[in-house]
Amino acid sequence: MDSQGQVEPRVVWAVVESGIGPLLLAASREGLVNVVFHATDAVRDRAVERLASRLGTEPVEAPGSPLLAEAIRQVEAYFAGERRDFDLPLDWSLISGFNREVLRELASGVPYGTVVGYGDLAGRVGQPGAAQAVGTAMGANPLPVVVPCHRVVESGGGIGGFGGGLETKRRLLALEGVLPEPLF
Numbered sequence: 001m002d003s004q005g006q007v008e009p010r011v012v013w014a015v016v017e018s019g020i021g022p023l024l025l026a027a028s029r030e031g032l033v034n035v036v037f038h039a040t041d042a043v044r045d046r047a048v049e050r051l052a053s054r055l056g057t058e059p060v061e062a063p064g065s066p067l068l069a070e071a072i073r074q075v076e077a078y079f080a081g082e083r084r085d086f087d088l089p090l091d092w093s094l095i096s097g098f099n100r101e102v103l104r105e106l107a108s109g110v111p112y113g114t115v116v117g118y119g120d121l122a123g124r125v126g127q128p129g130a131a132q133a134v135g136t137a138m139g140a141n142p143l144p145v146v147v148p149c150h151r152v153v154e155s156g157g158g159i160g161g162f163g164g165g166l167e168t169k170r171r172l173l174a175l176e177g178v179l180p181e182p183l184f
Contacts, residue, residue: 011055013048015039015064016072019079019175020168024144026059027067028050034142037164054094075145076149084112086146099137101125107147113176117155131155136171139163145172 009031013026024039024047025032033055036047051059062068072086077083090101092109105124110116114123118138119131127133138149144164150172154160162169173179 009060009062009065010023010057011051011059011068012062012065013036013051014061014065014068014072015044016063018073018075020147023075023082024048025071025075026066027065027071028055028091028093029067030091030093032071032143032146033091033094035143035144035146037168059161071146078145079175084176088146090143090146094142095140098125098127098130098133102134103135103141103143103147103149106149106152110148110151113178115151115153115173115178118160119155120154121152132140135161148172151176151178 011026011028013024015022015024021037022039024034024036024051026034026047034047034051036043039047048059056112059133063072074083074086078086092104096101102121102125106116106121109124110121118134119128119130122128122130122134134152138152139161141147141149141163144150150162150169152160159169161165
C-alpha cells in the first residue's frame with residue numbers, strides 16, 4: 001500500500017525526457033523491469049501492450065509512483081552527467097537463460113566510460129565462441145541504459161549494432177566520454 005492506503009499496481013510506467021529523447025520506464029514491485037527508447041505515443045502504446053502480455057497484468061501510468069521515483073531520479077542524474085552507476089533493484093523477469101547471464105555480467109562488470117567486445121563478454125560468461133549470441137542478448141535487453149548494452153562494441157573497433165539506433169549509441173558513448181561529442 002502507498003502512503004494514502006491505496007494498493008500499488010503491480011506494474012507502473014512513466015515517460016521521462018532524456019538526452020536521447022523520451023524513455024519509457026516501467027517498474028514492478030521487484031524493481032525496474034523495462035526501459036524503452038524513443039517513447040513516442042505509438043512506441044509507448046506498443047510497449048505497454050507488450051508488458052501487459054508478457055507480465056500478465058495491465059501496466060498503469062503512474063509517474064509519481066514510489067516504484068518509479070528512484071529510477072526516474074537516477075536516469076535524470078545520469079543524463080545530467082551527475083551519475084555514473086545505477087543502483088536500482090532490477091526485475092529480470094523479461095529475460096532468462098544465457099541472455100540474462102550475459103546482461104547481468106554486463107551490468108556488474110563493464111563500468112561507466114569503458115567498452116567491451118561482444119566476444120570478450122561471451123568469454124566472461126564462459127562461452128568464448130558465442131559473440132553472435134551476445135549480440136542477440138544485447139538486442140533483447142529489456143533494460144537498456146541501466147544495463148548498458150551501449151558499452152558493447154565490435155572487437156575490430158566498430159561501434160556494432162544497437163536497438164535504439166546507432167546515433168543513440170554514439171550519444172550514450174559520448175556522454176560517457178568514450179567517443180567525442182558530435183560537432184553538430
